[in-house]
Amino acid sequence: MMALWLECRQLWRLRALLAVLVRRELAARVAGSAGGLLWVWLPPLLTVAAYYLVFDVVFGMRLGAGAPTSRVGTYLIVGMLAWMAFADAVQRGMTSLLDAGGLLQKNPLPPGLFPARTVLASGLVFAPLLLALVPLYAGSHHFASGVWAVLPLLALQGLLAFLLAFLLAILAAALRDVVQVVGVLLSLGVYLSPVLFPVTLFPERWRWVLWLNPMTAPVLGLQSALLEGRWPVPSVWWVLAIWLGLLAAALALALARSRDQLVDWL
Template sequence: MMTVANELHSVWNARALVWVLTRREVASRHAGTAVGVLWPYLQPLLTVAAYYLVFDVVFRMRLGEGAPTHAVGTFLVVGALPWMAFCDAVQRGMTSLIDAGGLLHKNPLPPVLFTTRAVLASALIYGPLLLLVALAYVPAHGLRPAVLALVPLLGLQLALCLVLAYVLAILAAALRDVVQLVGFLLSVGIYLSPILFPLSLFPENWRWVLWLNPMTGLVQGYQQVLLQGAWPPASVWWVSLAWLALLVLALNALVARSRDQLVDWL
């Protein structure tokens, strides 16, 4: 575990540089666009707005019994936006070391800085959107104390994305096929989580499959808070923490074994 602790220490020592790199990363995502800095925020916001418009306003589709809410679009938005944030952070973080290969060859910078930059840039874009959606859902249940659970939920998601992205970045540096494989898994992952349907509607004997998705617990947590105004159940926390602990162990082993070869792989 000391290996991961050393990586965190490197990020903390270079926090000013990380902040500069993160700001440049965010700026690069809207460079050359007409609407400027608003564009990275408009894309996911318009996507979830389309969910609401199509399913709740146009078709007025409704979920069955056992769902936390009956409006399909309202249900989809709560899970889809965190999932988009997860996919963006993981995909960009996974290719962060490959993209920074030339710079890492010339400068002895800790590789973890570049993965951190990519994940934090995604957090700066999707974090405000998640908080905006949370405010939009307040009238559904009132401003209950359970809304405070959003803080640890967002913190857990950020930590999960950072660790997973760094694990995948090292693997992608060693084997480029990882990028294609993970891209496929992320494209089908939305169907293996309670985003398009409530967990209660999934066959009980097969629900364990959904827990293989690291976002299942967090999505459930967001649904509990935003749709029902309730504190997430214990399963949300221990499953998410278990995923985080497992990934930290994997990262610790990968960093220790790749330290001398990582830059050469790039």
Template sequence: MLSDARALLRLRCLLGQLTLRELKARFAGSAGGLLWAWAQPALGIAAYYLVFDVVFALRAGQAEGGAAAPRLGSFLIVGMLAWMAFSDATQRAMNSLVEAGGLLQKNPLPPALFPARAVLASALVFAPLQLALALAYWPMHHGAWAVAALLPLVLAQAALAWLLGYLLAVLTAALRDVAQVAGFLFSIGVFAAPVLFPMSMFPERWRALLWLNPMTAWVLSYQAVLLQGQWPPAQAWLAVLVWLAVLAWLLNAALRRVRDQLVDWL
């Protein structure tokens, strides 16, 4: 894996060109062009706000200490934006090697280039939305210093998507059924993280199971920063580091075993 990281650094200019080409290719032939990349998730976020905050004016559970709980739409947007960014980047990275199979068979390019391209293209779409969300939620976090935690969180999330997406891409190259199973897990994974509900509403004896979802740590961190203006809890930072370390170890082990056969599988 370190060899792949050095290759990505060496080919950073090529990686940048490939990333821009992928973004343009997604919306080639449309009048809106790259604007659709931001319009689609932004319209989804606006729908959450309109339905749950403006129309129904619902609250997300009960706040502690007698304070008012955040509006449900504002609560959902924080978690859903993080989940959409993670899901989009990881699933695109997962399919990247199969889609680039012909190119890899004809050119001696490092396979890591294509999951990285997919993650970077997704990051260029969702990172500006995360910044806009931080500005929109200014009345909630009051510009607290905790907002500075967003940068390492976003970078760590991109690393998570690359590690998991690359690992799934290797497994998908070996067995195409992996992509089908992973797609199903991503569709239900949003219900196994505190995205649609506060952590406190989940039964306490089953609450530890939520940490098996890699995005739980990030969602709780974003909620702490944007909704409360507080630094993410220590257990969330610890879970972030554990997930990155475990996925790095698994990916490194997988690459050691399949390096010679990977291109042949494609």
């Protein structure tokens, strides 16, 4: 884990530069548009509005017993916002080293700066939307204390996205096919998570498959905190810790193995 520790120390030492890169990343996403950040927030906001309008208002669909809420649209909003934040961070972070190849060849910068830049930028886009759900959903559980679990859950989801994006960025530098494969997996992964349906609707003998998706634990935790005002069950935190540990170990190994070849791959 020494390679990962050294990388994190360098990121902390260059935190001022990282903040500048994050600002430039956000500026680049809205460059040339009069609407600015509105065009960054508008797609997820329209998605959320469509879920609420179609499933809760027009069709009035309801979930069965065992679901954290009875309203389908209200349920979908939490999971889909969390999934969109994760997918955006991972996809952009995965290609961040490829995009910065010329810069890394000319400057001895730590490679972690670039996936960290994209993940933090995505977090600044989606975190306010998820936090805005706190007062909107608080009425259903009278602002129960468990809603504060949203803060550590968002932080851990950001760390999860960074570790995975950094690992995939190194693999993509070595083999460009990784980008296409991960794109397909992200498209399919939403169906193997409790984003579109409660865990109770998934066949019981196959529920273990859902835990192979790194976003299952964060989504379950956010649903519990936002929809019910309950602190997530211990299994959510344990699974998150296991995923973070596995990704950290894999990233440390990838950093150690690729240190001398990474710039050449780019």
